[in-house]
Amino acid sequence: MSVPAQLEAVLEAGGAGLADSxxxxxxxxxxxxxxxxxxxxxxxxxxxxxxxKRLRPLLVFLCGGAGPAxxxxxxxxxxxxxxxxxxxLHTASLVHDDVLDRAPLRxxxxxxxxxxxxxxxxxxxxxxxxxxxxxxxxxxxxxxxxALSVASSALARGELMQRAAAWAADVAVxxxxxxxxLKTASLFAASCRLGALLGDxxxxxxxxxGFGSRIGLAFQILDDVLDVSGPAQRTGxxxxxxxxxxxxTLPLILARERDPDLRALDLRTTVTDPAQVEAVCDRIxxxxxxxxxxxxxxxxxxxxxxxxxxxxxxxxxxxALDLVADGVVQRYS
Amino acid sequence: MSVPAQLEAVLEAGGAGLADSxxxxxxxxxxxxxxxxxxxxxxxxxxxxxxxKRLRPLLVFLCGGAGPAxxxxxxxxxxxxxxxxxxxLHTASLVHDDVLDRAPLRxxxxxxxxxxxxxxxxxxxxxxxxxxxxxxxxxxxxxxxxALSVASSALARGELMQRAAAWAADVAVxxxxxxxxLKTASLFAASCRLGALLGDxxxxxxxxxGFGSRIGLAFQILDDVLDVSGPAQRTGxxxxxxxxxxxxTLPLILARERDPDLRALDLRTTVTDPAQVEAVCDRIxxxxxxxxxxxxxxxxxxxxxxxxxxxxxxxxxxxALDLVADGVVQRYS
Numbered sequence: 001m002s003v004p005a006q007l008e009a010v011l012e013a014g015g016a017g018l019a020d021s022x023x024x025x026x027x028x029x030x031x032x033x034x035x036x037x038x039x040x041x042x043x044x045x046x047x048x049x050x051x052x053k054r055l056r057p058l059l060v061f062l063c064g065g066a067g068p069a070x071x072x073x074x075x076x077x078x079x080x081x082x083x084x085x086x087x088x089l090h091t092a093s094l095v096h097d098d099v100l101d102r103a104p105l106r107x108x109x110x111x112x113x114x115x116x117x118x119x120x121x122x123x124x125x126x127x128x129x130x131x132x133x134x135x136x137x138x139x140x141x142x143x144x145x146x147a148l149s150v151a152s153s154a155l156a157r158g159e160l161m162q163r164a165a166a167w168a169a170d171v172a173v174x175x176x177x178x179x180x181x182l183k184t185a186s187l188f189a190a191s192c193r194l195g196a197l198l199g200d201x202x203x204x205x206x207x208x209x210g211f212g213s214r215i216g217l218a219f220q221i222l223d224d225v226l227d228v229s230g231p232a233q234r235t236g237x238x239x240x241x242x243x244x245x246x247x248x249t250l251p252l253i254l255a256r257e258r259d260p261d262l263r264a265l266d267l268r269t270t271v272t273d274p275a276q277v278e279a280v281c282d283r284i285x286x287x288x289x290x291x292x293x294x295x296x297x298x299x300x301x302x303x304x305x306x307x308x309x310x311x312x313x314x315x316x317x318x319x320a321l322d323l324v325a326d327g328v329v330q331r332y333s
Numbered sequence: 334m335s336v337p338a339q340l341e342a343v344l345e346a347g348g349a350g351l352a353d354s355x356x357x358x359x360x361x362x363x364x365x366x367x368x369x370x371x372x373x374x375x376x377x378x379x380x381x382x383x384x385x386k387r388l389r390p391l392l393v394f395l396c397g398g399a400g401p402a403x404x405x406x407x408x409x410x411x412x413x414x415x416x417x418x419x420x421x422l423h424t425a426s427l428v429h430d431d432v433l434d435r436a437p438l439r440x441x442x443x444x445x446x447x448x449x450x451x452x453x454x455x456x457x458x459x460x461x462x463x464x465x466x467x468x469x470x471x472x473x474x475x476x477x478x479x480a481l482s483v484a485s486s487a488l489a490r491g492e493l494m495q496r497a498a499a500w501a502a503d504v505a506v507x508x509x510x511x512x513x514x515l516k517t518a519s520l521f522a523a524s525c526r527l528g529a530l531l532g533d534x535x536x537x538x539x540x541x542x543g544f545g546s547r548i549g550l551a552f553q554i555l556d557d558v559l560d561v562s563g564p565a566q567r568t569g570x571x572x573x574x575x576x577x578x579x580x581x582t583l584p585l586i587l588a589r590e591r592d593p594d595l596r597a598l599d600l601r602t603t604v605t606d607p608a609q610v611e612a613v614c615d616r617i618x619x620x621x622x623x624x625x626x627x628x629x630x631x632x633x634x635x636x637x638x639x640x641x642x643x644x645x646x647x648x649x650x651x652x653a654l655d656l657v658a659d660g661v662v663q664r665y666s
Contacts (some may be wrong), residue, residue, distance in 0.1 A: 004589045018473060036486065036490055037494070039490070039494055039497040040490060040493055043493070073371065091498060092459075093459070095461060096455050096456075099451075099455065100451060100455060101454045112471050116496075118432075118433060119433045119492070119496040119637070120493060120496055120497070122429050122432065122433060122455065122492075123429075123489045123490075123492035123493040123496065124459075124489070124493065125459075126425075126426070126429060126462065126485075126488070126489035126492070127486055127490060127493070129462050129463070129485075129489075129490035130460065130462070130485035130486040130488075131482070131486055132482075132487055133466045133478065133482045133485070134479065134482035134483065134485075137475060137478035137479045138475075140475040142470060142473040144472070144519070145470035145478060146467065146470045148466070149463050149464070149466045149467035149470050150467065152459075152462070152463035152466070152467075153369065153460055153463040153464055153467060155459065155463075156456045156457070156459035156460035156462075156463055157369055157370055157372070157456075157460060159452070159455075159456035159459070160370075160372040160373055160376070160453060160456040160457065160460070161370070161372055161455065163449075163450070163452040163453055164372045164453070239650075278495050283633075298488055
């Protein structure tokens with residue numbers, strides 16, 4: 001099942017209310033980009049409008065119960081604010097990542113970095129961070145703001161941890177997983193938590209955050225598998241980009257345990273051109289580390305789904321959240 | 334009067350309560366730096382501990398009434414949270430500025446950029462931004478959070494505006510002042526507003542924010558004068574650093590109106606080494622533009638002080654806020 005088809009199935013489960021909510025989030029993101037001066041509109045507009053899978057806003061709405069029946073807050077409600085906030089935060093981190101990676105393209109569009117340079121992209125990212133908190137502050141939800149700031153701090157810490165461990169020969173699986181929790185799972189968890197808190201199911205905040213955290217972790221592991229497995233047209237970046245960056249991910253960690261030659265390889269000095277990178281990717285795949293990484297990710301997805309089975313949610317929410325969890329896997333299969 | 338002596342006078346006016354509050358803010362900043370993993374502690378600890386004049390926390394406490402009598406919230410109160418938040422936000426913006434300026438030193442210490450590189454410094458700045466909101470979220474003040482996010486967005490917009498206008502030959506005074514409002518005055522204003530809101534004087538929030546905005550504007554103008562006038566040992570960076578950056582400030586704008594040769598000069602192509610920069614600085618000074626810029630800054634300081642004359646504040650608050658306003662000028666005289 002392709003990504004849009006998967007999303008379509010989720011939207012079907014969520015009904016008109018969900019589709020409306022997502023459309024309103026998209027409109028709100030465009031407003032934020034346009035409403036703060038021409039410099040910013042030029043830089044932020046393209047990135048925000050290009051959008052991605054909008055997975056995080058989707059989780060906010062699903063966990064918040066914005067489904068078939070619609071919700072009372074059909075205006076500028078708290079769920080809309082939260083959905084906008086998590087997407088702004090996510091986009092802010094992408095804009096900064098692109099500066100550090102000197103990335104020319106993102107989501108098929110020129111990056112803010114490529115268009116405006118380091119200064120403009122750093123400031124644009126800072127602005128998007130700020131607006132994320134501004135959107136959510138309007139809800140007056142102290143718990144919500146705490147959840148967003150925890151996730152936002154975690155993103156930055158994960159990024160720091162990744163760069164501190166670059167090229168390291170001895171990254172343990174536990175450290176890798178901790179980094180994935182910080183860098184990716186935390187914002188998935190916060191999206192679900194915000195939906196629960198602001199959609200009047202605060203009793204389910206921890207449960208739904210746990211679900212989000214697990215699928216976020218799976219999402220990151222599968223992303224790291226895809227970096228090694230390719231093909232490049234699936235990821236939009238050359239195969240082995242993480243290896244070139246020095247980012248040590250689960251497939252490499254597992255492969256190093258099995259292949260002494262890989263263990264002895266100093267990536268920084270010996271893997272510097274695309275042909276060498278391709279060869280290392282093939283070598284990692286040959287150890288079976290990709291399959292084992294995939295298996296770990298699938299286990300997290302299964303655990304995420306299991307964790308909701310007995311939870312008191314609407315039938316359409318169960319269906320839609322299961323589909324989102326499956327979608328994380330199917331994107332990479 | 335030197336800076337420490339000036340601060341001493343303010344502390345005298347504010348009494349033991351103010352000194353205690355500032356000490357607690359310093360301790361809290363150290364806790365934030367230390368409490369989020371070793372990578373971050375290494376990067377953020379030095380910058381936060383080195384500190385600066387702590388002008389923004391000082392404004393929070395003064396406007397919030399943390400004076401001779403102390404305050405009820407002598408524990409982890411809202412004012413402490415706000416003071417910590419504004420300093421975190423300020424430091425975040427400095428850390429990012431240092432990346433963009435490739436600055437080796439800040440406050441006499443190695444910058445995060447110099448120590449850890451672009452990636453670590455960008456992530457550290459992002460983390461400090463996040464923690465600013467996390468600190469303030471703990472107060473549960475929606476208005477406070479809105480004030481901080483407005484200031485935070487403004488900082489980023491000011492930075493963007495500055496980079497968009499780099500090397501421009503036709504920056505109008507109004508645009509320059511707008512940029513100063515965004516880049517500098519907004520956080521001074523937010524500091525005062527937060528003090529008023531969280532120190533139980535919400536009735537004075539706008540008035541005190543207006544005071545903060547005016548002294549922030551003066552602060553920036555005088556900073557820009559100092560960049561041209563030098564000497565370098567006062568600013569910690571070479572004379573004319575803004576000119577080399579392409580940042581068009583009030584002294585240059587006014588000087589260009591008066592000196593056709595300066596107007597005709599293309600800074601980007603002709604002013605590229607320190608000797609040329611010194612010559613342009615001298616030429617700007619010769620037009621009288623520095624004196625006129627200083628006069629504008631002094632007028633803002635006078636207006637700031639005037640705006641409080643009839644306001645219902647404690648006598649010690651009047652005295653201390655006047656001293657802070659004077660300190661902005663004296664730092665540069």
